[in-house]
Amino acid sequence: xxxxxxxxxxxxxGGLTLTDMPYPHAAENDVVVRVHAAGFTxxxxxxxxxxTDRAGRDRTPTIPGHELSGVVVELGYGTTGLTVxxxxxxxxxxTRDGSLAEYTAVxxxxxxxxxxxxxxxxxxxxxxxxxxxxxALFDHADLTTGQTVLIHGAAGGVGSIAVQLAREVxxxxxxxxxxxxxxxxxxxGAQAFLDLDAGDLRHAGEVDVVLDVIGGEILxxxxxxxxxxxxxxxIVMPPTVWPKNGRAVFFVVEPDRARLTDLAQRLRDGRLKxxxxxxxPLSETAAAFARDRRTPGKTIIQVTDxxxxxxx
Numbered sequence: 001x002x003x004x005x006x007x008x009x010x011x012x013x014g015g016l017t018l019t020d021m022p023y024p025h026a027a028e029n030d031v032v033v034r035v036h037a038a039g040f041t042x043x044x045x046x047x048x049x050x051x052t053d054r055a056g057r058d059r060t061p062t063i064p065g066h067e068l069s070g071v072v073v074e075l076g077y078g079t080t081g082l083t084v085x086x087x088x089x090x091x092x093x094x095t096r097d098g099s100l101a102e103y104t105a106v107x108x109x110x111x112x113x114x115x116x117x118x119x120x121x122x123x124x125x126x127x128x129x130x131x132x133x134x135x136a137l138f139d140h141a142d143l144t145t146g147q148t149v150l151i152h153g154a155a156g157g158v159g160s161i162a163v164q165l166a167r168e169v170x171x172x173x174x175x176x177x178x179x180x181x182x183x184x185x186x187x188x189g190a191q192a193f194l195d196l197d198a199g200d201l202r203h204a205g206e207v208d209v210v211l212d213v214i215g216g217e218i219l220x221x222x223x224x225x226x227x228x229x230x231x232x233x234x235i236v237m238p239p240t241v242w243p244k245n246g247r248a249v250f251f252v253v254e255p256d257r258a259r260l261t262d263l264a265q266r267l268r269d270g271r272l273k274x275x276x277x278x279x280x281p282l283s284e285t286a287a288a289f290a291r292d293r294r295t296p297g298k299t300i301i302q303v304t305d306x307x308x309x310x311x312x
Contacts, residue, residue, distance in 0.1 A: 003101030026076035039067030065100035069123035112260035145170035155181035
């Protein structure tokens with residue numbers, strides 16, 4: 001099978017190559033998925049788990065990418081809850097080969113069924129962004145109706161989902177981004193928008209929750225906006241500053257089949273719309289990873305189209 005691999009940690013994006021790799025082995029409780037569409041996180045080549053297995057051993061050449069949508073083609077021993085031929089989407093394990101390949105082995109519990117009416121490229125944009133947004137807002141910050149939330153990077157993958165989820169529970173949403181993100185963010189339902197390049201964050205006033213996806217100075221400046229009892233949640237780095245009389249939380253997203261199923265239902269009902277940016281073939285993955293390329297929403301790699309899979 002063909003896959004995107006990387007062998008040299010120091011080479012960065014330039015080390016990503018399209019390679020012939022062995023078909024994956026389905027371990028106990030795994031499934032093998034024929035990947036139709038895959039998502040990735042631009043910074044994952046810097047993650048230690050990209051280069052080692054759970055025991056800390058080198059696992060290069062490694063296949064990056066941790067979001068996928070596709071079809072189950074094989075069940076490992078003892079696997080239950082999924083069937084061969086079933087459409088699924090979800091997360092691959094951080095310390096195993098990922099989704100930027102024609103086939104990948106995934107723990108079945110990390111996947112959820114996908115309805116026939118949902119396009120694979122849309123579904124692949126949902127696992128990390130959707131679960132991160134949900135876990136940040138509700139599991140870690142306990143956002144409720146009537147509260148105010150400030151969402152940084154509100155036109156991006158995580159931010160755009162967070163805006164929609166927060167609005168659905170009746171929270172007041174202030175989104176941030178660059179000037180050309182304004183229409184997208186307001187169109188998602190945010191009541192206000194702050195231009196991070198030109199605006200003063202203090203114009204947001206006090207908020208109950210801050211969701212940070214940027215880190216650095218933005219994270220530090222956001223702490224002073226959190227009212228007593230509120231929460232600053234970041235997915236970038238452990239915070240170095242804390243809100244006065246509030247909480248600061250850093251977390252890494254966790255797989256959750258039940259929540260993925262819920263997010264897919266919202267997608268099917270039209271209550272949730274991931275913003276899919278560029279859709280590129282597997283051969284253009286290295287260019288898609290490049291940090292200087294900025295597109296609205298989430299870039300998706302189309303690995304296999306549905307018609308092609310049916311006739312292969």
